[in-house]
Amino acid sequence: MECSGGCGHPLTEQLLMKCYYCKLGYHSECLNINPQQYKTLSKDYLASWQCPSCCNLTRRRKGNRENTPVRNSVIPSAEETKTSPKLSEHQATHPEFELRSFTNNLQNMLQTWRKEIDDSLNRISGDIKSALSEVQLEMQSLRTEQANLKSGLASVTKDITELQSSAQFQSEEHAHIEKKVRELEEFKNIKTTPWSSRRGSAIL
Numbered sequence: 001m002e003c004s005g006g007c008g009h010p011l012t013e014q015l016l017m018k019c020y021y022c023k024l025g026y027h028s029e030c031l032n033i034n035p036q037q038y039k040t041l042s043k044d045y046l047a048s049w050q051c052p053s054c055c056n057l058t059r060r061r062k063g064n065r066e067n068t069p070v071r072n073s074v075i076p077s078a079e080e081t082k083t084s085p086k087l088s089e090h091q092a093t094h095p096e097f098e099l100r101s102f103t104n105n106l107q108n109m110l111q112t113w114r115k116e117i118d119d120s121l122n123r124i125s126g127d128i129k130s131a132l133s134e135v136q137l138e139m140q141s142l143r144t145e146q147a148n149l150k151s152g153l154a155s156v157t158k159d160i161t162e163l164q165s166s167a168q169f170q171s172e173e174h175a176h177i178e179k180k181v182r183e184l185e186e187f188k189n190i191k192t193t194p195w196s197s198r199r200g201s202a203i204l
C-alpha cells in the first residue's frame with residue numbers, strides 16, 4: 001500500500017498513521033508528525049485517528065468550508081492524544097457514517113468467516129496430509145518386507161544350488177570309491193587264485 005500523503009513511497013508498519021474511517025495509511029512524517037511526537041500518541045488516539053481528508057469532510061458537514069490540504073495536518077495537542085475523539089451526534093446519525101460502520105462491520109464479519117474457512121481448510125488438508133503420510137509409511141514397510149522376502153528367497157535358491165552341486169560331487173565320489181573297491185577285489189582274486197584254476201577258468 002502506498003502512502004496517501006502523496007510522497008509516492010510504500011507504507012511501513014513503523015510510524016504509520018491509519019485512518020479509522022477510510023482505512024488509508026500515511027507516513028506520520030508526511031503528516032508533519034516527527035518520530036518524537038509520534039511516540040507520544042496514545043494507542044486509543046491512533047486507533048481512532050481521522051485522516052485530513054476525512055477531517056475535512058466532517059468539518060465541511062459542520063459548515064466549515066475551508067479546504068485543508070493533506071500536508072497542513074495539525075499536530076494533535078497533548079489533550080487530544082489522551083482522549084480518543086468522541087463521535088458527535090451528527091456523525092452517529094449521519095446515513096453516510098452509518099453506511100460506513102455497516103460496511104466496516106460487514107468487512108470484519110467477512111474477514112472472520114474467511115479466517116474460519118481458512119482454518120478449517122488448513123485442518124482438513126492437515127488431516128489428508130497425515131493420512132497420506134501414514135499410507136506412504138505403510139507402503140514403504142510393505143516394500144521393505146517384499147525386498148526382505150526376495151533376498152530370503154534368493155539365499156534359499158543359492159542354498160539349494162549348493163546342496164545340488166555337493167550331492168552331485170558326493171555321487172561322483174561314491175562312484176569313484178565303488179570303482180576303486182571293484183579294482184581292489186579283482187586284484188585280490190588274482191592274488192588268491194592258483195595258476196591251475198586260473199588256467200581252468202580261462203579255459204571255461
Ligand SMILES: [Zn+2]
Nearest residue numbers: 003007027030
Ligand atoms: Zn508518505
Ligand SMILES: [Zn+2]
Nearest residue numbers: 019022051054
Ligand atoms: Zn480517512
